[in-house]
Amino acid sequence: MIGQEDNRKRYVVEYRCADQPAAMVAFIPLQGNSNPYEAVDCADAIARGVACTFTSTH
Numbered sequence: 312m313i314g315q316e317d318n319r320k321r322y323v324v325e326y327r328c329a330d331q332p333a334a335m336v337a338f339i340p341l342q343g344n345s346n347p348y349e350a351v352d353c354a355d356a357i358a359r360g361v362a363c364t365f366t367s368t369h
Contacts, residue, residue, distance in 0.1 A: 324336065325337075334365035
């Protein structure tokens with residue numbers, strides 16, 4: 312887990328699947344939160360100010 316958004320109150324989680332070369336970032340709503348779940352690639356996450364640390368499977 313990277314952290315939590317201040318404005319939309321969602322957890323921010325970076326993950327990487329073994330068969331994928333790049334990581335993804337999920338924005339997961341906290342319980343009772345009506346904001347949507349989102350999954351974006353690291354380029355989009357970085358544009359939102361989220362730092363990715365899983366960049367490749369090497």
